[in-house]
Amino acid sequence: MADTAIDEAAEAGAVVVYKRIFKEVLESRPSGMRLRLAHAMGKNRSFVSQISNPAYPVPIPVQHLNTIFDVCHFPPQAKAAFLRAYARAHPRRIGRLTEGAHERTLTxxxxxxxxxxxxxxxxxxxxxxxxxxxxxxxxx
CATH class of the missing domain: 1.20.5 (Single alpha-helices involved in coiled-coils or other helix-helix interfaces)
Structure with missing residues (x-):
């Protein structure tokens, strides 16, 4: 039981780390980026706010990562740091990022x-x- 609590705390901490990276990249982009990203993912702007806010425990779904990287133009170092933190937080999900066909967004x-x-x-x-x-x- 104690191991489960420790694992959950470690995962929550790693989620905060990758969300901070995402938030920094998002805030360094021109205004309107949240709305542009929401449209690219087929979601609303509040969804982008939730997944980019470290205060919310909502994880970023793996199927949206490539869209986020493309639309937000993640710098290579930020992308690498984000992926390391994401892999720590969700070790079973990160494999799905490279599996299957990759998608791109066209507006x-x-x-x-x-x-x-x-x-x-x-x-x-x-x-x-x-x-x-x-x-x-x-x-x-």
């Missing part, structure tokens, strides 16, 4: 169609098109 600027419903339909159509096209390209 499209579309016209506002004047209706939330029509905008959502266009967004869904483009996302489905991208998924199908990628599936076709992977078959070759």
């Amino acid at each position: 499209l600027h579309l016209p506002d169609l004047g209706s939330a419903k029509r905008n959502a339909e266009l967004d869904a159509l483009l996302q489905e098109f991208a998924r199908r096209l990628i599936a076709i390209m992977r078959e070759k």
Whole structure:
């Protein structure tokens, strides 16, 4: 029982370390970066605030790391320090970062169609098109 508490405390400490690194990088970027990052991850701005705040125990999901690195333009030293702390905090998750296909984010600027419903339909159509096209390209 005591070992579990020690492991949890060590993990929490490592989470704080990588979140501090993330917060420093994020704060050194131009204003609007949180919103840009939220859009790239398909989340809202408050999610970015939670995962970048060392005071919150919410871990950063591994599937968002490459997007974070790309959008925030992590300096190589900060990325290396972040990954070391992330690996200490989540030793079983870090392997998933290198597994499988890597993703990248593309931001499209579309016209506002004047209706939330029509905008959502266009967004869904483009996302489905991208998924199908990628599936076709992977078959070759």
